[in-house]
Amino acid sequence: MKLDLDQFPPPAHDHGDCIRSALDAAQLRCERHGARLTDLRRRVLELVWTSHEPVGAYALLDTLKSEGHAAAPPTVYRALDFLIDQGLVHRLERLNAFVGCPRPESSHSAHFLICTDCGRALEMLDNPALDAALQNAADASGFTVSRRTIEVEGLCPDCRRKNEETSAAG
Ligand SMILES: [Zn+2]
Ligand SMILES: [Zn+2]
Ligand SMILES: [Zn+2]
Structure with missing residues (x-):
């Protein structure tokens, strides 16, 4: 099943697929750009x-250490x-x-919807x-944009549904 990239993935989706296609895309992109995916x-x-869910650098570090990487x-x-x-x-x-x-194959600004309940982030x-x-708003202010990132916080559809069910069961 191909996931709809514009939607939060269903909780029961095959996440192994997401990982596999991300790694394949990375391999391809690095080969094309002569970059080394060590x-x-x-x-x-x-x-x-x-x-x-977004992950912090120190959580990554901990996992790598637990796997025996001498990662600083x-x-x-x-x-x-x-x-x-x-990218x-x-x-x-x-x-x-x-x-x-x-x-990753297309360069783009990073715009995200971030669920404050389950912590998942969906890239828009x-x-x-x-x-x-x-761009228009920046132009109107005579502002030159070097980087654009939008991070919108709120509830994903799954968490909203859960909240509604909880309050209905009240
Ligand atoms: Zn997934
Ligand atoms: Zn992206
Ligand atoms: Zn959520």
């Missing part, structure tokens, strides 16, 4: 994709920088956490109107 970079990417924070940050440069991972500023990009892809509106 074992560590690949493992860090895989760990970022553990779930649809700079090593992990360098691997993350590489993955970000390649494979986005950094969520407010959470200071990292999330995998489902469409294909929003040319949003980009255009931001």
